[in-house]
Amino acid sequence: MATPSTVPYGSTSALSITGGNGTGAVTYSAGTSTGCSITGSTLSVTDASGTCNISATRAADNNYNAATSAEVAVTLTTTDQAALTVVATPSTVPYGSTSALSITGGNGTGAVTYSAGTSTGCSITGSTLSVTDASGTCNISATRAADNNYNAATSAEIAVTLTTTDQAALTVVATPSTVSYGSTSALTINWRKRNWCCHIQRGNFHRLFYHRQHTLRH
Incomplete structure (x- = not known):
């Protein structure tokens, strides 16, 4: 017995x-x-x-x-796992940066996956979190799958703080840089950020995407 x-x-x-x-x-x-x-x-x-x-x-x-x-x-x-906790390192992530996701707790050999649920400001690939919109939300959870001995377990959600980031260095250019009385100089600012760049010339704003130009007049 x-x-x-x-x-x-x-x-x-x-x-x-x-x-x-x-x-x-x-x-x-x-x-x-x-x-x-x-x-x-x-x-x-x-x-x-x-x-x-x-x-x-x-x-x-x-x-x-x-x-x-x-x-x-x-x-x-099978039996229940110990409580599972998801960790984001760092937990405050500027736009353009990433955070490494990991877990503490849980049991067994089941695969671990991560989810951003209904978040509007971040996405997850594997165990890497990326910021897609710093004004959005980012709440993540982790799941360890079941194995021969343990049931599946999902952590509580945690909030990841998303922040804006600094622009690339901005440079103003006067052409020509020596200006005679009665003459003018064209002022231009130039910067490059990710897949686009722009410049302002004579009050016109030009944003260039892959050699395509759009103009917004002030």
Whole structure:
């Protein structure tokens, strides 16, 4: 008899017998089981996806022959993981930068995935968080999948702080830089940021995307 007869991974079951006679020592066997082991009269789960069939033997004594019970099946089940926590390093992320995601807690060998849920300001690729809109929201969670012994677990969401970032250096240019009385000089500012650049000339704003020019007049 196994008490309890359903045993989650990480727990044990106490083995005992009913019936039989005499004073012979009682031993227990897990036979060819693939999911449990026995030490003394204690059964432990080694792999909740495996099998567990046990029997008991009372040894012979002066008056009785040895006797072995029929096998009984013990049900093995998975168990819940420890609490899972998602971590973003750093937890404050400027636009154009990234944050590395990791977990603490949890159990087992299940794959870990990350989600930005309904966030409007960040996205996740693998375990890397990127800022897509610093004015948006960013709430992330992690999930460790189930394995042979543990159920799947999902962390609570945490908020990641998104911030704006500094522009590239800005330079003003006067052409020509030496101006005679009665003459003029065209003022231009130039900067380059990511996949576009722009300049202002004679009050016109020009933004260039891959050699395509758009003009907004002030």
